[in-house]
Amino acid sequence: MRRVRYYQYGGPEVLTVEDVDPPAPQAGQVLLRVEAVGVNFVDTRFRRGPGSGSIFERPLPGRPTGDVVGTITRVGPGGDARLIGRRVAALAEDAYADYAVAEAQWLAPVPENLGAGDASMLAMSAPVALRVLRSAPLRPGDTVLIHAAAGGVGHLAVQLAKLLGAGTVIGTARSARRLDFVRSVGADVAIDYSEPDWPDRVRAAAPGGVDVVLDAVGGPVLQASLDLLAPFGRAVVYGAATGKLEHVPVVSLFALRSVTGFNLTAWRRANPDEARREMDELTDLFAAGRLRATVHAGLPLTEAATAHQLIESRSHTGRVLLLPGGLGPGAA
Template identity: 65%
Template sequence: MRRIRYYSYGGPEVLTVEQADIPVPGPGQVLVRASAIGANFVDTLLRRGPSSGPIFDRPLPGRLTGDVVGTVEAVGPGVAVDQPASLVGRRVATLSEDAFAEYVVADLDWLAEVPSGLDVGAASTLPLGGPTALGALRAGHLAPGETVLVHAAAGGIGHLAVQLAKVLGAGRVIATAAGAAKLDFALDHGADVAIDYSADDWPDQVGKAAPDGVDVILDSIGGQTLLRGLDLLAPLGRTVVYGVASGDFREIPVTSLFALRSVVGFSLLAWRAADPEAGRRDVAEIAGHLAAGRLRTTVHACLPLDEAASAHRMFEERAHRGRILLLP
């Protein structure tokens, strides 16, 4: 089978197409033949290695994460013992740490069955994007009628967070993105106000849109964006950090929290480990919203697997709106 890995840190050009044996599922695992792979921005930082920041320092060879949509081809020992073929042939989605390949193995515990009629773009949000957006909003204890600020609102997770904030009852959703096309995209996905965060006065613009302050901020950028956002919070306002796309790991001054503001981090993997049942319920809830039309996924581009480097260039150029899919 074909797969993509990298054997040195660097730009998109280090991504290498190679031949490998089809993996064998172990106990509690299944083998999935991929039909589409949702790419994730974080892999561009991991691919660059230590230069991206200490948390992105991983050993080589590098493997690319992704949201794999495909069909179960085989099951490992201990899976469906009473009827071992019951999973074979089912359409599923799963998060994989070695996703850019024609076949992947997946843990049965986190396999999401794709509802009938769900297209591949929507299905690709079940393992990571949808549950992350939902989990971040809940970590911020969003209450009906509150104002939410979503940074990077045109991204793969951001455009889902904008919609889910409305589903959960937000009174006003303010979206930030860079460039007119992305601002229009955010408005089209339900934002009430869209602000270009490449403008130096973006906090002033947010302040005008939310004169009483913002109740919940979803921040996947970090750095200066995180620090400037703290001053926009209303009393008892909450910032949820679920990514550091800027690679800027600035410390939060303790004095900035004295105004009854709070900052909390959210990690989907940590959430699943802490409360597996709640994690599975979140996946089911996202599937329900997608099936009912309350949530929609936009796919910016579908590329052949061999063009993984092009997908990473789109991420780094901030050229994408919504998801980027690779097709084996």
């Protein structure tokens, strides 16, 4: 089978396609024949190495993670053989491959008619988008500021905020085309956060402050966002794309504001039953057409470097997929 890894840190060109034997699932695991892989921004930072920031340090060789959609072909020792043949989604390491191993506990069954783009959101991106909103918590009528709203998690968070009853949703992104996209998925206001006056534009849209901020950018964006919170406003931080982990100034919280951190693995460990229920809830929303993923591009596995270039250039809207089996009707 084909697999993509990297053996030195650097740009997208370090991604190497190699021929290897399929991996063997261990106890508690399954082997998937991969249909599609959702490429995530964080792996572009892991690939660049420690220079991207201390939180992106991973040893070589690099094993890109991804949101895998595929069919179970084997189960590990002691596993349930009845799973074989089922189409599922899972977050996996060594995901850029024709076959990938995934943990059986967190498989997301894929409804029969769901395309690969929507299916690729079920294991990680959609659960993150929903849980960060509920961690705030989002209340009906709240004004919500969602950074990086044109990305994979962000464009789902915009839709989910509306479904959960948000009053006004403000999405940030870069470039006019991406701002148009953010509005198209439901944002009431779209603002370019690369412009120095973006906080003033948020204040103009929400003179009383915002109730909820969702941030995976970090750095100065997070610092400015704290000042935009209304009394009793809540910020949820679930990433730091800039690689800068800022100290949250306590004085900024004295104005009746709060900051919460979120990590999907920690959430599943702390409350696995609720995490599973939310995965099922999201599957139902996708199956009913109430939540939709936008696929920017579907690329062959051998073009993993191109996928990383798209994501790093921030020219994509929604999801970028790798398609080991080639382009097909399920890609959209």
